[in-house]
Amino acid sequence: MSTLPPGSRRRLAALPLLGALLLAACAPLSPGPRAPVEEGPAVSAPPPPPGPAPRPVEPAPAPPPRPAPPPVAPDAVGALVAEARAAAAAGHHDAAAALAERAQRIDPRAPEPYLVLARAHQARGQTAQARQFALKGIASSRAGTQVRAELEALLRSLGQ
Amino acid sequence: MAAKRGGGSRRRKGPGRKKQPGRRSLLRYLLGMLALPLILATAIGVLVLDNQVKARFSGAKWELPTHVYSRPLELYAGLNLPRAALLDELDELGYRRVARIEHPGQFAVTADGIELHARAFPFPEGEQPEQRVRLRLSGSGIVAIQDAGGKSLPLLRLEPIRIGGIYPEHAEDRVLLRLEELPPYLADAVIAVEDRDFYRHRGVSPRAILRALWANVRAGGIAQGGSTITQQLVKNFYLDRSQTLIRKAMEAVMAMLLELHYSKAEILEAYLNEIHLGQEGNRAIHGFGMASEFYFRQPLAELDLHQVALLVGLAKGSSYYNPRRHPERALARRNLVLTTLASEQIVVAAEAEAAARKPLDVTKTPGAVNRYPDVLDLVRRHLQRDYAARDLTAEGLRVFTHLDPRIQHRVENGIAEVLKRIETDRKLAAGTFQAAAVVVRVGTGEVLALAGSRTRDFAGFNRALDARRGIGSTAKPAVYLAALEQPGRFTLGTVIDDAPVSIRAGGKPWSPDNFDHISHGPVPLYRALSQSYNQATARLGLEVGVDKVAKVFRRLGYEGPLEEVPSLLLGGVSMTPFEVAGIYHTIAADGFHTPLRAIASVGDADRQLLARYAFEVEQRFQARDVYLLQYALRQVMLEGTAAGTRLPGAPELAGKTGTTNDQRDSWFAGFSGNYLAVVWVGRDDNKPMPLTGASGALRIWTAIMSGLEHRPLSGPPDDITLAWFDPATGNGSGPHCPGARQLPFASGSEPAQEDCGIGARTLDRVRGWLGLE
Numbered sequence: 001m002s003t004l005p006p007g008s009r010r011r012l013a014a015l016p017l018l019g020a021l022l023l024a025a026c027a028p029l030s031p032g033p034r035a036p037v038e039e040g041p042a043v044s045a046p047p048p049p050p051g052p053a054p055r056p057v058e059p060a061p062a063p064p065p066r067p068a069p070p071p072v073a074p075d076a077v078g079a080l081v082a083e084a085r086a087a088a089a090a091g092h093h094d095a096a097a098a099l100a101e102r103a104q105r106i107d108p109r110a111p112e113p114y115l116v117l118a119r120a121h122q123a124r125g126q127t128a129q130a131r132q133f134a135l136k137g138i139a140s141s142r143a144g145t146q147v148r149a150e151l152e153a154l155l156r157s158l159g160q
Numbered sequence: 161m162a163a164k165r166g167g168g169s170r171r172r173k174g175p176g177r178k179k180q181p182g183r184r185s186l187l188r189y190l191l192g193m194l195a196l197p198l199i200l201a202t203a204i205g206v207l208v209l210d211n212q213v214k215a216r217f218s219g220a221k222w223e224l225p226t227h228v229y230s231r232p233l234e235l236y237a238g239l240n241l242p243r244a245a246l247l248d249e250l251d252e253l254g255y256r257r258v259a260r261i262e263h264p265g266q267f268a269v270t271a272d273g274i275e276l277h278a279r280a281f282p283f284p285e286g287e288q289p290e291q292r293v294r295l296r297l298s299g300s301g302i303v304a305i306q307d308a309g310g311k312s313l314p315l316l317r318l319e320p321i322r323i324g325g326i327y328p329e330h331a332e333d334r335v336l337l338r339l340e341e342l343p344p345y346l347a348d349a350v351i352a353v354e355d356r357d358f359y360r361h362r363g364v365s366p367r368a369i370l371r372a373l374w375a376n377v378r379a380g381g382i383a384q385g386g387s388t389i390t391q392q393l394v395k396n397f398y399l400d401r402s403q404t405l406i407r408k409a410m411e412a413v414m415a416m417l418l419e420l421h422y423s424k425a426e427i428l429e430a431y432l433n434e435i436h437l438g439q440e441g442n443r444a445i446h447g448f449g450m451a452s453e454f455y456f457r458q459p460l461a462e463l464d465l466h467q468v469a470l471l472v473g474l475a476k477g478s479s480y481y482n483p484r485r486h487p488e489r490a491l492a493r494r495n496l497v498l499t500t501l502a503s504e505q506i507v508v509a510a511e512a513e514a515a516a517r518k519p520l521d522v523t524k525t526p527g528a529v530n531r532y533p534d535v536l537d538l539v540r541r542h543l544q545r546d547y548a549a550r551d552l553t554a555e556g557l558r559v560f561t562h563l564d565p566r567i568q569h570r571v572e573n574g575i576a577e578v579l580k581r582i583e584t585d586r587k588l589a590a591g592t593f594q595a596a597a598v599v600v601r602v603g604t605g606e607v608l609a610l611a612g613s614r615t616r617d618f619a620g621f622n623r624a625l626d627a628r629r630g631i632g633s634t635a636k637p638a639v640y641l642a643a644l645e646q647p648g649r650f651t652l653g654t655v656i657d658d659a660p661v662s663i664r665a666g667g668k669p670w671s672p673d674n675f676d677h678i679s680h681g682p683v684p685l686y687r688a689l690s691q692s693y694n695q696a697t698a699r700l701g702l703e704v705g706v707d708k709v710a711k712v713f714r715r716l717g718y719e720g721p722l723e724e725v726p727s728l729l730l731g732g733v734s735m736t737p738f739e740v741a742g743i744y745h746t747i748a749a750d751g752f753h754t755p756l757r758a759i760a761s762v763g764d765a766d767r768q769l770l771a772r773y774a775f776e777v778e779q780r781f782q783a784r785d786v787y788l789l790q791y792a793l794r795q796v797m798l799e800g801t802a803a804g805t806r807l808p809g810a811p812e813l814a815g816k817t818g819t820t821n822d823q824r825d826s827w828f829a830g831f832s833g834n835y836l837a838v839v840w841v842g843r844d845d846n847k848p849m850p851l852t853g854a855s856g857a858l859r860i861w862t863a864i865m866s867g868l869e870h871r872p873l874s875g876p877p878d879d880i881t882l883a884w885f886d887p888a889t890g891n892g893s894g895p896h897c898p899g900a901r902q903l904p905f906a907s908g909s910e911p912a913q914e915d916c917g918i919g920a921r922t923l924d925r926v927r928g929w930l931g932l933e
Binding site: 072073075076078079080094095097098101102104105106108109117129132133135136139143 | 234236237238239285286314315317601602603604606750752761769772774775776777778779783833834871874877878
């Protein structure tokens, strides 16, 4: 039979309580009220007797922030963006925009196509639309990246 | 200097002797008097006919319908596309599965994928050449694309599917082809069967009539006709169907006039494009180009001998020899043509015999029919803003849309199956409910699918565009967005009292009730939305201001009628499903507004680009505020009115249910990172239904969305801070506190973090003892 020092015994006695507290904080609780309020029974039930509103039971804590989704088909998007840039360099801004739109369709989160679209509109003198695409690109890009810097520089050059 | 011409009389005077008028000359005189007008009339008639012949033949010969195409399918490594879906697409495009690929339009199935000879296609921004590729497939989609030399390709764009047309009143459908685009023996075959003397006669051929008679007697059936190709063309082109002698004479004269002015090649080309080769409803199939698509869903250039022979045979009577209705007649006719081709030495006898052993190979359903009338309706309406009605039915425009047939089929099947199931389960008469749905690509606003009724092929009342119905709680996100735009006043954690509200609006009392007739007391803002509490929402909206909420509707993109009254807060505004999709798209696209677009571009008959319907965006809301709203809409799916919605394999989605008063309308609008779908279910007579947003529209929405490959919603923007929050008190909390929940806040608006009176360090120590760290 093992003996424990008195302090350990007290600690052990406290364990169930603390454990319960921890579980309350970490483990999923009840999934919350499932009966949707708006989507009640097909035939309306008589209203329940009036009384104090039940205190809501909280569901599990919200999941931590999601990591940024991985890029989709970077090769296909990259190839279209490269082609779009070449078209823009040759002065074919409509073609550049069409290619950027194809890239954007494949990965709506990729910021590069927005940069191409913003520049294509800038080249055609459509400053307002160029600015909007730059804003969209900035919203789709991460701080500190090259494309973000280019988008911000473009936005500055367009005048805020 | 102009020379004076005709000086002096050049007329010779006859001998001065005068003839005595006799009986014979009197007769001649009288005859002359009669003949002169006759000759004059004939000459004038011929001149008129000549004018007619030239007028029609020299200008645009036909009113060409507008042809409408689906989106082109982009294939690339990493694309999640089930193998069956790829095969369906190839089938829709009329690709033939073969053992060994010989020409474009064919594919072969290999051990690890598909080999494909993709066709060339004149995209409006440029011709795409044909390409032989290998697609390596896995269970989930495309792993790699290689060209014939084994080089890796970043992507391959298939040609779009022709999904229908906008036709002139006479509903003639054709694809114009030039003589040089036809299979080499097609023209020879037509000449051999229809008019052997074509290159020798001058429009009319008495010999041909006699020979045709003789040939028909010998063949024991109608193998040849008596009219020349030129006469047949004249008959179709200029004259009505009556069989009078005068009309026959006119036909002969016009045929000769046509031959006088135009080359044989021009006449033959016109004939091959004009000839009537099929009928479906009131849509008339003219010319070999369209007939090829109509019967085989393949371009004419790809047809084999047995297919060409069938089309040539149909010139005799496309109704009598209709290969879908009378396959045995069509087969006999085709084989008779093949025999003629062999006897005329146009093809080798052995080839003709081999072709005669083949089946008809006609597709079950005609290609290029208007299979998606509701989508075409939307396309037509968008085109009508920019094109005159005549341009749409006569100029041979090519319209490239964003329609995705795979998603469209999901929408049509989803509506049909779910409504049927609901009606059966609830023992209601079939056809009690109607539905409409719109699917949009998030970010670009491209309309990928649209259904205006539960009936697939029926162009009737397009509810997606025209049914303006109350939107109920589907409107609530506008209220919450208006609130969340003021982070100093409202956060997702702001507690609102879900208790009776009563105000006077327009002289009348307004006191909304909750669906379950229960007041839920103080609730955090995100929960009031996810549970769709009416009283809390009304209270919040009144605090924010009805005018501000109305402005949010406008900024989201709604342009229809709207009254700034308190009931607006709970959906007292009527919208079409298309309009609801428009406002939800702005929410799904993180606050960037884009008008919904059905059309990508329009090209003309000469394959030149006429107009691009370019992608445009406008930031209408801060990404931060929309992110907060999306958080609440995600809770709708997790714990709110749409809890329990299961989309296997999909990331977290966001959405909102909507049910109008007395359950007359059932709505669901929801989205992932790449697809937004809006569904409405209701009755045309606007009677109440035993359905809510969740038990009606959401079920169809789930059926549509569960088959798609979803991307996650946007992550939090830089100006969002996650903080711990106690839903019970609405105060800040801490990670170790019971019931604490992490919520996103506009940075700076997050509540002070607490440790709940239990020293966090103590808790950490206990964790250490328990080995939980």
